[in-house]
Amino acid sequence: MNLSYEEYLLILTFFIIIYLLSKQKKNRDLKKENHILKQYKEAVEESNIISKADLKGNITYVNDKFCEVTLYSREEILGKPHSLLKGESSKEIFKNLWETISSKNTWHGVLKNRRKDGEFYYVNIIIKPILDENNEIIEYIAIRHEITDLIHKSEELEKSLREDFLTKEGNRFKLLEDIKKSKRPSLALLDINRFGEINDFYGYDIGDEVLRIVAKTFRKFIGNKYSLYRIYSDEFAILADNEDKEHFLRFIKQISDSLSLNPLKIKGKEIYIQISYSISFEEKDTLKKTANMIKKYAKTNKDVVIYNKNLEIEKIYEKNIMWTTKLKKAFENDNIVPYYQAIFNIKTNKIEKYEALVRLIDEDGIAISPYYFLDIAKKSKQYLKLTKQVIKKSFEYFKDKNFEFSINLTLEDIKSKSISTYILDMLVEYNIASKVVFEIVESEGIEDFVEVNSFIDKVRELGCQIAIDDFGSGYSNFEYLIKLNADYIKIDGSLIKDILINKNSEEIVITLVDFARRQGLKTIAEFVSNKDIFEKVKDLGIDYAQGYYISEPKIKID
Incomplete structure (x- = not known):
């Protein structure tokens, strides 16, 4: 054409x-x-603190938010090294920071910086190297979010978790921490005999005042020489380090005699009390294990009990053997079973999840709580078998049910190659990962986060979720939540069960809920035992409730 x-x-x-x-x-x-x-x-730009730096770390750009927070003007800060803002973060952190970004990787962490006026502030910071077309670093960009208020709240919470709300002395968790730090500890546990009768006869207000006066009397005697703790109800502890044994014995007897001989004068009443006490000079590792044991002996008719390794050891051995045998028979007869306790979504008014709780069914068909056999299972090398039984039976039970369910894992479980491999294999076999929440217990004992996070990453990749159990107990640390990248925190039951009568517990829970909300975490209240507690946790904005008010643990769900 x-x-x-x-x-x-x-x-x-x-x-x-x-x-x-x-x-x-x-x-x-x-x-x-x-x-x-x-x-x-x-x-x-408006919501974050942003800066850029050259390859030497000298600042080349800052936004308005940077100037607002640091109090430096652009003229004062441009061309200066970032170290001008350096606060009290450790040298190891900065060494790791520079090694990371110099290797063309992104660094993320929390830094304590210093404003122009010398005041410290905290930032959650991401530093990313910017690369050219040849994959070479040309500059660094840092994006920060100030978290000073959050850090201060967490510090206040950390302090309150280690302080007895009534006497303002240390609590049980603080005692265990201090024992760990001590070199050659001596420990005295002191109890007020028949304290329950004082509460019954005079009322709880008088009972509380008795505890305050006793604490003040102890503090007056010991000054700053020893450490004082109220570890439970009417039980106190005095810890000494590198102290002469005979001197410590005489000192504790002097305190006990003084309180026993002189009445307490409260609101026109004279109240006589008797103090019984026990003392241990064991090594600190043994001291922690025997602290709860020796306080039981202090309730005897003896004036004083001094702990030693042979104290009724035959009875302890006999009890251990009995439970070891019960466990062995339970495994043989397939009598290790999970019971399931409902977890109620407060927002939707529905039961949406269950927690699997191990039980031992004895010869009489009675379901035994793990309180009685868990420690023995660990000592007799049967613990990992318990975990496998709960996993296998729970997976089988929930495979065709439209509920999420949670399984408790200890650090021992996670560190066990046998258990971690078993979990991954079972998740694949049952194709059930989207329903599974792993609750990490004893998180305060984590030392190797790399190992724990490796496990978390693997199960997350398959679709599982992660919860931190008993958060708010003495060793809880907000840093753990960030490092473990959890989905849920389960607020410690000791806080929830006292929340209506203990203002300190309520304040701690409010702080935890606020922290969780900021971090995008869901909260679960344990030990919700009645309607009043349920309404309280609902008012505080907690997402889920679990406890006997919702449902007791059952072998089958409704």
């Missing part, structure tokens, strides 16, 4: 017009995208 010159020209003109219209549309789209990106950038 032959075309004339005019026809060629017409076709060419047509394609030019199409090209120009297409380019115009692209320009409009690009302009629109740039407009949207500009708004995103403004939102990021």
Whole structure:
């Protein structure tokens, strides 16, 4: 087909017009995208502290938020090294930071910085190296979010978790921490005999005042020489380090005699009390294990009990053998079973999850709590078998049910290659990961986060979720939550069960809920035993409730 010159020209003109219209549309789209990106950038700039630095760490750019928080003007800060802001973060942190970003990797962490006026502040910071087309670093960008208020709240909470709310002395958790730090400890546990009768006869207000006066009397005697703790109800502890044994014995007897001989005067009443006490000079590792044991002996008719390794050891051995045998028979007869306790979604008013709780069914068909056999299972090397039984039977039970369910894992479970491999294999075999929540107990004992996070990453990849159990107990640390990247925190039952009568417990729970909300975590209240507690946790904004008010543990769910 032959075309004339005019026809060629017409076709060419047509394609030019199409090209120009297409380019115009692209320009409009690009302009629109740039407009949207500009708004995103403004939102990021307004809410975050942003800076850039050259390869030597000298600051080349800061945004308005940076100047607002640090109190430095642009003129004062540009060209200066980032170390100008350095606070009290350790050298190891900065060494790790520079090694990470110099290797073209992103660094994320928390830093304690210093403002121009010398005041410290905390930031959650991400530092990312910017690479050119040749994959070489040309600059660094740092995006920070100030978390000073959150850190201060967590510090206050950490303190309150180690302080007895009534006497303002240390509590049981603080005692265990201090024992760990001590070199050659001596420990005295002192009990007020028949304290329950004082509460019954005079009332709880008088009972509380008795505890305050006793604590003040102890503190007056010991001054700053020893450490004082109220570890439970009417039970106190005095800890000494590198102290002469005979001197410590005489000192404790002197305190006990003083309180026993002189009445307490409260609101016109004279109240006589008797103090019994026990003392241990064992090594600190043994001391922690025997602290609860020796306080039981202090309730005897003896004036004083001094702990030693042979103290009724035959009875302890006999009890251990009895439970070891019970466990062995339970495994043989398939009598290790999970019971399931409902977890109620307060927002939707529905039961949405269950927690699997191990039980031992004895010869009489009675379900025995793990309180009685868990320690023995660990000592007799049968603990990991318990875990496998709960996993296998729970997976089998829930495979066709439309509920999530949680399984408790200790650090021993996670560190066990046998258990971790078994879990991964079972998740694949049952194709059930999306229903499984692993509750990590004893999280305060984690020392190797790399090992624990490796396990978490593997089960997360399959679709599981993670909960931190008993959060709010004495060793709880907010840093653990960030490091473990949890989905839920289960608020310690000791806080929930006292929440209506203990203002300190309520304040701790409020702080925990606020922290969880900021971190995007869901909260679960344990030990919800009645309607009043349920309404309280609901008012505080807790997401889930678990306890006997909702449902007791059952071998089958409704």
